[in-house]
Amino acid sequence: MEFRYLPMTEEDKQEMLKTIGIESTDDLFSDVPPQIRFNGSLNIKEPTSEPQLLQELSSLSKQNVNLKSHASFLGAGVYDHYIPSIVDHVISRSEFYTAYTPYQPEISQGELQAIFEFQTMICELTGMDVANSSMYDGPTALAEAANLSASQTKRNKILVAETVHPESRQVIHSYAKGPGLEVIEIRQKDGVIDLEALRAEIDDQTAGVIVQYPNFFGQIEPLQEVQQLLETEKAMFIVSSNPLALGYLTPPASFGADIVVGDTQVFGIPAQFGGPHCGYFATTKKLMRKVPGRLVGQTTDEEGRRGFVLTLQAREQHIRRDKATSNICSNQALNALASSVAMSSLGKQGIKKMAWLNMQKARYLKKKLEERGIPVVYQGPFFNELVIDLQRPITEINQLLLPKGFIGGFDLGKCYSQLSGHMLIAVTEIRSKEEIDNFVKEVGDIHG
Amino acid sequence: MDKQDFPLIFEHSKYGRTSYSLPELDVPEVDLEDELDDSYIRTEAPELPEVSELQIIRHYTALSTRNHGVDSGFYPLGSCTMKYNPKMNETVARMEGFSHIHPYQEPETVQGAMKMMYDLQTSLAEITGMHQVTLQPAAGAQGEWTGLMMIRAFHEANGDRKRTKVIVPDSAHGTNPASATVAGFDAVTVKSNERGTVDLEDLKRVVGEDTAALMLTNPNTLGLFEENIVEMAAIVHEAGGKLYYDGANLNAIMGYARPGDMGFDVVHLNLHKTFTGPHGGGGPGSGPVGVTEELARFLPKPALVERNGSYVFDDDLPDSIGRVKPYYGNFGINLRAYTYIRTMGAEGLKKISEFAVLNANYMMRRLQTEFDLPYTQHCKHEFVLSGKRQKKLGVRTLDIAKRLLDFGYHPPTIYFPLNVEEALMVEPTETESKETLDGFIDTMIQISNEAKEDPEIVQEAPHTTVVKRMDETTAARKPILRYIKE
Missing domain, CATH: 3.40.640.10 (Type I PLP-dependent aspartate aminotransferase-like (Major domain))
Structure with missing residues (x-):
């Protein structure tokens, strides 16, 4: 097997061994006591060529639903925002x-x-x-x-x-x-x-x-x-x-x-x-x-x-x-x-506008949810996330949302016993009105 | 700003200039001031730069040219393993199904990512000879602390509360004693002997029923294999302590020896070193930790496990030390390491260590004629020279390092480890060609000659860099840590 990250040739190696005054590179490991020397071959996957490995990892990556393939309403500390090229x-x-x-x-x-x-x-x-x-x-x-x-x-x-x-x-x-x-x-x-x-x-x-x-x-x-x-x-x-x-x-x-x-x-x-x-x-x-x-x-x-x-x-x-x-x-x-x-790109004005857009969209989402009869639990001033009470296992809801093209919100019941059946949803500047409308419709249909 | 100063991004700023491209508001606007109390609405805008996109690109491109990376030239920085960072890793890390997945997605939607993580932790367990690995720690130092917290939990679970001490060699990296302290232990030093390895007699002296663990790098920070490791493990284990392996130097022994076989109970790895992270100018890194079966129940939670052919995060671990980092560790770095391990396989990993060690020994033997070599046995992946001889001529190790900059090299690590006077710690790595090694050796010899014949040229170096030596004393005495608009 050839290894493209290892540049030494056999000729180089021989010259270097000669300079050091030894016969083989094994001599350089003679200080490793025999009883702890590893004499086998590590049981890991065989070396893989670049085209094969790229193909394999690309297909592994495609097994994952992602924030670009689906419209996401998941936040809870990690957000899908605009990233300037x-x-x-x-x-x-x-x-x-x-x-x-x-x-x-x-x-x-x-x-x-x-x-x-x-x-x-x-x-x-x-x-x-x-x-x-x-x-x-x-x-x-x-x-x-x-x-x-x-x-x-x-x-x-x-x-x-x-x-x-x-x-x-x-x-x-x-x-x-x-x-x-x-x-x-x-x-x-x-x-x-x-x-x-x-x-x-x-x-x-x-x-x-x-x-x-x-x-x-x-x-x-x-x-x-x-x-x-x-x-x-x-x-x-x-x-x-x-x-x-x-x-x-x-x-x-x-x-x-x-x-x-x-x-x-x-x-x-x-x-x-x-x-x-x-x-x-x-x-x-x-x-x-x-x-x-x-x-x-x-x-x-x-x-x-x-x-x-x-x-x-x-x-x-x-x-x-x-x-x-x-x-x-x-x-x-x-x-x-x-x-x-990213901060330089936003600049003094852009950062305010981006924060403002998040707040505007979140308020639109809140209004839509309430119009659809979905209770928004906390009514105080907020940024770009809110909690809705769906009275149903959140995992189940997320499974139903997925084929509709949505990554649903965070299951608060996992962390707050009194909030089972509650979902934390986030909206950022990149969620369109259409996506928000459709999301509310789908959640509403599930909620009944 | 002086006219010879390189401008800050803020100094390009001009009122009204923008570089963002945000979507227009497509929903009915509401008045936020109706909802929020005035005191929560920002009145003074943050002074972020107002610059154009081209200005940003030119600014950071210019900054990049004022920076030396492995891609710029040889970087033999001891203990840092500055090897080539494969470009393929970067391609893989940017695949959408890896870069744009959310940690709270339902597990069945991210099985591909979880499979990668599971394969990686399994491979790392095999490479280190450990029972189980967690990928959660963010970096080597966090891995150290995680490992020590597990050792602490182990002793406490045995009702053994008198074990308050962690032994570290005098040559240890500073994070070792710092991690011991942060984990609530007292650090105790064990001396090195004349061969540069741990003094067994001194180890016997400091070890006792208050020993929680011995932290060790093997090969150690002098680049020397601790050949008495079996005896050391026995001494510590007999006293009831645990052995902690700092994986900073794993690049020297892959496929030749495994920490688990040496008797280590806990191991951390620096994926940004041995497994081509990359270093990123200081991070992000990744510091997975492996443990023996006996300690596995204390691993951080959640654990990634395979059940009936699918991957799940298991949070039901009553003895776990808890969470050490949000989510599942530095996935993006772990993915790069995985790509590298898959590229190399067992055969490639062993060759990495073979050439890392060959290169270091070759350089050491060629340089020992001009520089003092305090420890003369074969080294592993790195070696430490002393600039004592040059110091007598008025040329310090710092000067040698600065002179190397004129030749386009990043200097070796200097003044570390602490137990070598005027230390120069050289780690070539396996990815460098013989021509590169020879070029560096010739330059080092030239600088040594300059020290004899024309010391000023070394003492006043660097001569060719964008700035000269910096006034670090004033920087610390009168700290200016941010820009303030004049």
């Missing part, structure tokens, strides 16, 4: 995607500057002073924020609204085990955080309070009231935010948020079965030296030219080792780049 062209520049972390600034100005611009855009959207170079995804960024609030306040209790994405809450619970934090979930009322329940739980041991804005049900949380509640106890205010919504909504910084995190998947990153997406992490100047992950800073070179470097690295694992408060090493540079291109 230029995004993929930029991230396909191999100087970006085949580079490592920009540790040598003289030959990495492209990446460093792109990240610096990303950090700036995130600061602009969230209203915060500082943003890092990106995190794995929104939920792990949120979990890091929770842990940071505990180490910063030297307190042990994290309060998280039940209206935060269920998988984010699961990740928060997992991350909290290491430092031994107590995570308490605050129940919802009418689709938003129950302020009375929050008031009852918050105390002088509360490190951070976490809400999502807009929340998992698409509702806009009362950030003002939450802020007032935690001010007296000096707990940190952590907001997880869909950055697209911030094109229209007041940024969390205006409500006194200490940390704002979220996922920029909405900007130029395809759903790709849930990852990789791109977390962002923004905070105040006060917490700048506590931020997890990489930061790019502006400086000058020896000749006074502006340039960029990785900075404040004393925070990070490779310097602090066991004293580090986060072990994160990579960031999502390529996806942050995709989001930067």
